[in-house]
Amino acid sequence: MNKLVKREELGALAVTLQAEAAKGAGVARIFVGMSTCGIASGAEPVYAAIAAALAEHKVQNVELVKAGCVGLCYVEPTVDIQLPGKPVVTLGNVTPERGRQLVTEMIGNGQFESPFSVNDAAFKKQVRIALRHCGRLDPERIADYVREGGYQSLAKALFELKPEDVIKTIKDAGLRGRGGGGFLTGLKWELARNAKAAPKYIVCNADEGDPGAFMDRSVLEGDPHCVLEAMALAGYAVGARYGFIYCRAEYPLAVKRLEIAIGQARELGLLGENILGSGFSFDMQIKLGAGAFVCGEETALIHSIEGKRGEPTVKPPFPAESGLWGKSTTVNNVETLACVVPILEKGSAWFRSIGTEKSPGTKVFALAGDIKNVGLVEVPMGMTIHEVLEEIGGGSRDGKPIKAVQTGGPSGGCIPQSKFDTPIEYESLTALGSIMGSGGLIVMGSNTSMVNIAHFYLEFTCDESCGKCTPCRIGNRRLFEILDRIVKGQGKMEDLLKLEELGAVIKDTALCGLGQTSPNPVLSTLRWFRSEYEDAIKRGQKPVTYSILAEKCVGCRACVKACPVPCIDGTAKKPHVIRQEECIHCGACFAKCKFAAIVKE
């Protein structure tokens, strides 16, 4: 493909590609889900086996695609087969053996054994906006994206819309940041547009650090171009010419696919100088993180891009006024950006028609933990937690009731089963003491100890606290020590009050978003599962009791002599008895007894 220098050429290319696809209407397409989790489950040998079988049977008219993830993580590796004029058939848990067999079935009668029932009600409850292309195109081929109408929104904006119009559309759509806070994206862009300092920068926050969240990885691995196009659009809207994608080093495949995507977009003239002859220039580079959770916070992220320690700074000034190198910087999360192109394509009214009044659109959730259907789901905002967990997630693995669900990662909280009828929205989750966060939903089965979960998160926070502000650095350490005491059975009832008081202080006084939300796991579990804390403390307080086994006691009186109280009754050569109400549990009698007649419980 040659470099495109005019808008018409992009349109023409899309038409050609679509025509080619239509000409090949008789072509079957086989998609093998090959993102990180698919590959770890063994998708590579499956792909090789299918390719070999296709060659062996000399099958024509088949396109074998290395696609992203469709989100059915629990049955990976997955293969999607689209026969001409038929709906897509999904097959799960495919082995290389089964892969070869699939080819035989396909060239046979076109009927597949035990296909995965994707067309059930649960799957239909999903609405795919951010994940719309994941698993349906080859992320390493820009032609696939262009064929699906990719980069047309950018072209339309560059030639038909003023930057203000783009901002207005996003603002009207009510798109809110999907990375945590839920700030209005359009407003963020407007603030940046109005900032004086030039040059301006666009930053894509792909430092998906919340344990249990992997939707951004999935988007980057499955549909990288939608993020690049959105960044260019954001650049046009706010008046920036350069962007950075800050991606975590733990996602090597995402980085590789982004590099390929950026290279191909440049070659095609969709990034770089004078895009499509519009006079607008935009380019970008990838910056690698280095394993610091706090770098998901936007000011910390900016410092990390500058090559410094990723420590946050006080807001205001907001990055829109003073960010990278003191210039106006717009930071948007991957999933947020993935919604931008669909909004410009279909309009703000369409986006508003999905979801709720205050939280329009969809949210991608990563279901993990003690749940049957682990994977990625994209649902309209306002769906209840119950619907997501039971109807889409299939309930718990062991079939027992789910005890709680954790949202928002280390900054979020645990929501008890009694609140599962809550619709998922930014405000409603905050009211329950949790947050939307990036969208990890970690399911806790009936055996999970909520005290241990809080302990786990606090350990994480202590480890990841950057150390800049005292409430987070020392406050969380103290919280952790108190929790540790409780877990080890050395807690006291007044510790619970201390946890609450200290947690509230940290929330009020910590410098950044990480610190201000770090007590949430403790506070929310205390709020909903207080009895578990009390039980843990009581278990620890319960002293050891000693008693004498009458059948073993010979009445030697050694224990009576050893007892400091004394509280052991009995006459010589007859079994003795300990008066439990007076016993101080010192264990002196236990140590003295030579006949193993005293037992400890």
Add this chain to the structure above:
Amino acid sequence: MKTPDSEVQAFLELEAYIAALQVAGSDTAGRRAVLIQVLHKAQDLFTFLPEEVQKFIAAKLNLHLSEVYGVVSFYHYFKTKKTGKYTVDFCLGTACFVRGATKLIERAEKMLGIKMGETTKDGRFTLGSLRCVGACSLAPVIQIAGKTYGRVTEDQIPAIFNEYKG
């Protein structure tokens, strides 16, 4: 073990990498901006970042050594201690935790006779941890030499470790 020759080679390669970034003429902010990517490259070449490598980078980028060390010590990804031939990383994300990652760690610690963060005497294994690799569907997950093992059970630990002999 790296021979001195290969170490010289690594330094030369690092020097060439830094030169290709063409930041020598830039201001401090420009030179600082490439620090983290240079450290990534250096760790690829040396497997860890000993003091002499940090000094070398500081000199080449004309940054103070304290700043380089400050960055190295801030980020978990950068290691200043020599690690074993294979680093076994246990994912400690929430999903893996809920699905029993700590039991896997206990088993591995017992088997190798070392604690997390330590290296076996024969220099074969280092036990480390990761914060969520984003493969939560496969929890609990361990990674060895870039390979991801999913849905690992305690009993599989010895067999997995045995794949990495010598």
